């Protein structure tokens with residue numbers, strides 16, 4: 001198998017076979033993200049090379065691969081017919097395959113529209129991890145996410161309607177001190193409108209060589225303290241009215257929250273209340289992310 005550039009995958013894909021279909025990110029402008037800032041530039045690998053890698057993986061791991069993740073930012077952006085061909089080929093190569101997953105930002109999902117999403121679902125694409133980050137348009141513009149709340153809602157609904165599982169990522173603290181209220185309110189509104197299968201919480205950590213770190217260092221972006229982040233998490237959680245799985249499976253978070261909503265909501269809120277009783281000095285210190 002051949003890999004190029006940084007290879008990222010969500011924690012939930014830790015046991016998955018990783019086959020690279022695209023390299024880099026076609027957007028590459030988010031001000032908090034350092035992943036592809038030093039390249040490589042976005043490109044799509046030839047379908048035949050990807051198929052060759054899958055055959056090689058079969059010779060190494062056998063027929064019993066159960067989950068496949070196609071790493072790199074926004075593999076959903078590649079041509080629908082080519083991605084569908086890769087999904088069909090993966091299902092044929094690994095007959096026990098239960099799930100094929102990609103990363104995809106809302107603007108690229110939106111470009112596909114409902115029909116192409118259905119085509120991908122039929123071909124076997126099973127899940128998309130989407131960096132929603134926030135539902136607040138001011139924040140989305142500030143972090144140069146390249147999308148807006150209404151587009152994220154439409155893209156999310158189309159994904160769900162096509163029968164593809166949707167995993168949405170929220171970054172706590174990404175609006176800083178100034179927009180924590182709007183971040184919680186608008187993000188909850190957008191999530192409620194989409195009703196995704198999964199919501200995953202991360203906490204903003206400024207990354208090296210990013211515009212947002214520069215803003216932090218120059219005092220133009222005031223980061224939330226640990227208690228501020230926890231209060232924001234509670235405010236978001238209180239507003240979620242849908243049935244979904246919520247998890248915070250990431251090293252950036254101050255506490256680990258995991259449960260099914262709405263059933264586990266009171267328990268999760270109580271966990272946050274308990275955490276708020278701890279002194280802020282007990283939580284992990286500020287650090288600059290390097291990967």
Ligand code: SF4
Nearest residue numbers: 025028029030033073
């Ligand atoms: S879309 Fe994802 S990979 Fe691309 S720049 Fe934004 S956060 Fe980074």
